Amino acid sequence: MNNWHYDGEDSFNDMDVDQEGLQEFLDPEKRKDSYFVVVKNIEVIGFYSFNQTTDDTIDIGLGMKPNLTGNGNGFDFLKAGLDFAESKCSPEKITLSVATFDKRAINVYKKIGFKEVECFVQITVVLNF
Template sequence: MVIKVKLIFKEMTKEHAENILMWKYEIPYDFYNNDVTEENIFEMMNGNYRCFLNEEDEIIGFFCIGEAARVPAGHPLGIYKEVATDIGLGMNPKLVGKGHGVLFCQHVLDQVQKIELGSPLRLTVASFNKRATHLYEELGFKKKDTFHKGTVEFITMVKTEEEQCK
């Protein structure tokens, strides 16, 4: 499976959601593994999730915006009080760690900027995920806040409107 320059942007379907929920990541990224449940499928089909397919109709990754991209433990701490477009994303585990991150994230950011014009972009990432934080910094995101959910530390990263124009 490869990412080609041309990715096809799709609304999330039940079949896409089930496929994504079956993805299994290697340790320590298994933190991102999910179960195929009706609740998880319903969440992914709530209109906030979209996916990218390659020309062979294989799912490359997905993204979500808004509340679906936030970690609930951040709310009582005021982490999400500033106006921003929250983005969550995931790449097919067959592609993780193979140099596809920049291209995939650029496709996600291009789509998000078409949907949500003119606001800062915010990501929330587990701090142990150094590959992701490094990638997001390369794309112009800056670390902002940290908080915990149980034993896991999370970092929010923000890309301002000015940085989006660069």
């Protein structure tokens, strides 16, 4: 998954863009039991992360293999992750964050029932060698 590369604006989701996040993902001590890999026919097709933010709230993160995005798979993938989160964590509330330009993802999130509650700026620096 750390070698997945998305095209265009979606490259924002490449794991190597966020080195701190990548280190957490790769280090079992840092990620603890908050990451879950999705496998289909022995191929990794995605992941979910579930982080407890308050006693009754979890924040989820997710990623799908780049060649599976934009093909109508998002709703079912998200639904499966939400069902898993509810069975594992029993949260009263689930939150997630998404880049404002990721209209495709936002449409899926709203379609499943998420509502926008806050917008914030995240400074991200992308460096190439």
